[in-house]
Amino acid sequence: MATTLPRLRGPNNPPKNALPALPMPKSRKSTGGIASPTRTPRSGLRAPSAASIHGGPPLSPAPTGALPIPRGAGINSAGRSIRKTVSINSFPQPPSRSGSLPPSPLSGVPTPARRARTPQLTSKTGFQSSGMPSFLNGGGEGKSLLGGAGTRHSDGLVSVASPPQSRSSSAQDSYSTSATTYDDPSEMNGAGVREKRASKGLDGKGNVLVSVRARPDAGGSNGQTEGEWMVDGRKSLVAYRGREGGDYFYDNVFTTHDDNSRVYDHIAKRLVRRVMEGYHGTVFAYGMTGTGKTFSMQGTASSPGVIPLAITDIFSYIRETPSREFLLRVSYLEIYNERIHDLLSMPAANATGAAAAQEEIKLREDSKRGVYATPLKEEIVQSPTQLLRVIARGDQARRTASTQFNARSSRSHAVVQIVVESRERLPGGSGADGKRSGLVPGGVRVSTLSLIDLAGSEKAAESKERRQEGSHINKSLLTLGTVISKLSDNKEMEAKGGDKDGKHLPYRDSKLTRLLQGALSGNSLVSILCTIQTGAAGSTASANSHATETLNTLKFASRAKNSIVSHAKRAEEALGAGGEGGARVLLERYRMEILELRQQLDTQGKATNTKVEEVEDEKDAEEELAREKEAEARHEEQILEMQLARTALKERIDHLNRLILSSKSTGVNSNGTYSALGVHSRFSQTSIRTSLTTPSGLERTASRGSSASTIGRRSVGARHSSGEEATVNEDEDTIGEYGDGMASLEAQNQSLQADLADKNRYIATLEKRLVQARRASSSRTSAGFSTPNKGIMVGEDHSVSALIKEKDAEIAELRARLDDKDKMLTALRSAARSRDAAEGLETQRSEARSSLLLESVSPPPQDALPDPPVAKTNRYSPVRKRSVDEMSKMLDEMIQDRVESGQLVRGVRGSVRVANDRKAGGITDLSQPGLELPQNDQVVGGEAQSLIREA
Numbered sequence: 001m002a003t004t005l006p007r008l009r010g011p012n013n014p015p016k017n018a019l020p021a022l023p024m025p026k027s028r029k030s031t032g033g034i035a036s037p038t039r040t041p042r043s044g045l046r047a048p049s050a051a052s053i054h055g056g057p058p059l060s061p062a063p064t065g066a067l068p069i070p071r072g073a074g075i076n077s078a079g080r081s082i083r084k085t086v087s088i089n090s091f092p093q094p095p096s097r098s099g100s101l102p103p104s105p106l107s108g109v110p111t112p113a114r115r116a117r118t119p120q121l122t123s124k125t126g127f128q129s130s131g132m133p134s135f136l137n138g139g140g141e142g143k144s145l146l147g148g149a150g151t152r153h154s155d156g157l158v159s160v161a162s163p164p165q166s167r168s169s170s171a172q173d174s175y176s177t178s179a180t181t182y183d184d185p186s187e188m189n190g191a192g193v194r195e196k197r198a199s200k201g202l203d204g205k206g207n208v209l210v211s212v213r214a215r216p217d218a219g220g221s222n223g224q225t226e227g228e229w230m231v232d233g234r235k236s237l238v239a240y241r242g243r244e245g246g247d248y249f250y251d252n253v254f255t256t257h258d259d260n261s262r263v264y265d266h267i268a269k270r271l272v273r274r275v276m277e278g279y280h281g282t283v284f285a286y287g288m289t290g291t292g293k294t295f296s297m298q299g300t301a302s303s304p305g306v307i308p309l310a311i312t313d314i315f316s317y318i319r320e321t322p323s324r325e326f327l328l329r330v331s332y333l334e335i336y337n338e339r340i341h342d343l344l345s346m347p348a349a350n351a352t353g354a355a356a357a358q359e360e361i362k363l364r365e366d367s368k369r370g371v372y373a374t375p376l377k378e379e380i381v382q383s384p385t386q387l388l389r390v391i392a393r394g395d396q397a398r399r400t401a402s403t404q405f406n407a408r409s410s411r412s413h414a415v416v417q418i419v420v421e422s423r424e425r426l427p428g429g430s431g432a433d434g435k436r437s438g439l440v441p442g443g444v445r446v447s448t449l450s451l452i453d454l455a456g457s458e459k460a461a462e463s464k465e466r467r468q469e470g471s472h473i474n475k476s477l478l479t480l481g482t483v484i485s486k487l488s489d490n491k492e493m494e495a496k497g498g499d500k501d502g503k504h505l506p507y508r509d510s511k512l513t514r515l516l517q518g519a520l521s522g523n524s525l526v527s528i529l530c531t532i533q534t535g536a537a538g539s540t541a542s543a544n545s546h547a548t549e550t551l552n553t554l555k556f557a558s559r560a561k562n563s564i565v566s567h568a569k570r571a572e573e574a575l576g577a578g579g580e581g582g583a584r585v586l587l588e589r590y591r592m593e594i595l596e597l598r599q600q601l602d603t604q605g606k607a608t609n610t611k612v613e614e615v616e617d618e619k620d621a622e623e624e625l626a627r628e629k630e631a632e633a634r635h636e637e638q639i640l641e642m643q644l645a646r647t648a649l650k651e652r653i654d655h656l657n658r659l660i661l662s663s664k665s666t667g668v669n670s671n672g673t674y675s676a677l678g679v680h681s682r683f684s685q686t687s688i689r690t691s692l693t694t695p696s697g698l699e700r701t702a703s704r705g706s707s708a709s710t711i712g713r714r715s716v717g718a719r720h721s722s723g724e725e726a727t728v729n730e731d732e733d734t735i736g737e738y739g740d741g742m743a744s745l746e747a748q749n750q751s752l753q754a755d756l757a758d759k760n761r762y763i764a765t766l767e768k769r770l771v772q773a774r775r776a777s778s779s780r781t782s783a784g785f786s787t788p789n790k791g792i793m794v795g796e797d798h799s800v801s802a803l804i805k806e807k808d809a810e811i812a813e814l815r816a817r818l819d820d821k822d823k824m825l826t827a828l829r830s831a832a833r834s835r836d837a838a839e840g841l842e843t844q845r846s847e848a849r850s851s852l853l854l855e856s857v858s859p860p861p862q863d864a865l866p867d868p869p870v871a872k873t874n875r876y877s878p879v880r881k882r883s884v885d886e887m888s889k890m891l892d893e894m895i896q897d898r899v900e901s902g903q904l905v906r907g908v909r910g911s912v913r914v915a916n917d918r919k920a921g922g923i924t925d926l927s928q929p930g931l932e933l934p935q936n937d938q939v940v941g942g943e944a945q946s947l948i949r950e951a
């Protein structure tokens, strides 16, 4: 059995834009020819009227008449189109799915109801199915197409409604095929073993899962019986009793009562789980326009469809699988008029609303990846919310237009592809021990989940534009039908022992089949949902046309059931980063990068320590002081650089670790899964969708700049279409630059702000480190020097600078006071000098008087001597003395005040000095040059006092 799953390649080329390939075998070659199917597969389901298949084209998507516009099609009174199918970004708190559904979303436990069903293989006239087990359904029982007996009631169209509660998930009880052995013993319960045995006995391969869903009649009749149609969910039967009538059995048939949740559980839940386990999986919706493909895939706010529910389960799986770590990336493309467009990087619209041209996306093929689109943007997602937003963004960019049958008809095939990378988690977490070398246990497994909403088949179109689109749509759907028919023929031939490759398959005839090549050729698990609308109001012609179209869909479903044989295998694990396709295995690349960075970190840590030691050693060498200083400066610089580099490396490691999801990841856990949908609902409900309407009437929101960051690129430049506003409550789990999803300006803004905050924090860290390093550097450089580092401002410690300022102010104040004191002292000294001079004169006069008295015999002439100054002195001295006393007293009081306040200390001999604690409190540096506190400051008071006392 050929293994054609994508292989991993070398690690050096980061995946950028390529869409992971839908797996494709190399065994078949296309000749480009379209061959019409001519035979009903021997073992396949057969429509009751074989002629309807053989006689007509294999797929005739075009309705033959004009059908009335469904009333529920969403055209308002003004004739403007309203999107009835709410975008997937608009899911409110999803409805509780616990009631009628399996208790655990991924329990995989088959339910009794489904197990109890017995294959209907006993019809005399009916045609048995191939009996192939469905890998996804587990029934694998293959329904027979019975002409009447056994399945239909005798009266023909008895409606057998099957309330949702009575049904169980058939998707839960499929376990294996011989080709794809499911190796989880825990799930190999009795039913699984039974199925496995049965599958071996039958075909050894797994069929695709084919389901049919009938949408409620636009006319309002919701019954199971619509004229000539009967839809029986319990029997998985669609019966038609008109011309070419018959009974059609499928893996699942959903009535108009079945909601999206139920549809998902039966058609995709198991497949999603398989994808998480390493298989490739494809789900696509096929059907006539307006029958509910988009409704089923995307859903509504109150009833999320396959895509959002799959996303929910993906993250549930991650959460519930602590033994593995995951990395998810998503891409979203559309095929419109046979051209591929990247819905995640739609160019901005110009002023006229016309979108700028996008780089052409091409399909390429290589042996490892099969067929893939390139260049295509992929975004790494870390939470359900983020993933939903990315898809919602793509959804809004998708081309839609109002048609006769659908007010908002999808005019393109849309492919959401989610790539799941996973690997075993190393014991002890992330492998931070640095012990891992290139080879790591387990390797990385890469699988893809493709969720495809096809454009609806249609014929009638009023405008040229619509007709052109319609013809492209129909052509690609026709090619799809042809490929499936030929696959069926080939299978039959193979069974007969003929050429294994059989007829050439025209995959290349359309982009759709080319892209689906891997899935159609069996490398992927496939689930097909065919949508029909049984009721058709209006003329008989339109009813006939509608019936023909519905029959074509049913025949397509039958052929697909018999044609596509899955031999999907679990993806091989790429060992190390060097495995095949390693370049695309981001998980491994990130892990390796983290490892390398950690090693660098370790090395740098050691180098830093060595440097520090060297610095210490060199410090001891006093004889080489000058050299030491220089070396120190250099080393400090190096240490600083290393520290900065370490910080950067740590940041990078943190970032990479955030991208890798595990059961404990914030994004995976926060908000849970349903709440993520809740966030979306808020987003959508508050958003105003103002899609641009081009002259052709084609709606799209094409003016979105791509903010999406592809791998290794940063999210930039989020732009929204003009006039579009969206309000979103930011979820906490949108992490990093990849998390915007462009859901809204506000979300963008918040995301950018968060990013900015991150960067600011980082800058702050760097600055801090810089300052620390500088401080350390200058403290070391200045060791042995008394010059204080006045130049260095301790940036982060504002309290220190405040303290210094305070002390400066105190010093200035003290200086002012000292000045005052100096002035007073000068005044006192001058007073003292005057007093001394006066006293000296008085003494001289006294002496002179004494000598005169002694010489009384000859008294001198009275006027011989001038008036004794003493008389003058005596006259004025009491006043002067009083003033000196007052000043002395004042000075004493001042000094006493200082002594009492602790600023000055009185010495034993009456002298005073500045208190020691005042010095220690920051004013000791007054002695520093430039601050000039007088050295004799402490005795000033004492000197003054002694002077005063003297006075």
Ligand SMILES: Nc1ncnc2c1ncn2[C@@H]1O[C@H](COP(=O)(O)OP(=O)(O)OP(=O)(O)O)[C@@H](O)[C@H]1O
Pocket (backbone or CB within 6 Å): 072, 073, 074, 083, 084, 085, 214, 215, 216, 256, 287, 288, 289, 290, 291, 292, 293, 294, 295, 296, 406, 408, 409, 410, 411, 454, 455, 456, 457, 531
């Ligand atoms: N099962 C359903 N229950 C309720 N409404 C439905 C259901 N299926 C479809 N509808 C409604 O029918 C309308 C058309 O559905 P939708 O757009 O999903 O059709 P479609 O098959 O995707 O059409 P097209 O191929 O033109 O894109 C929408 O308004 C949708 O809400």
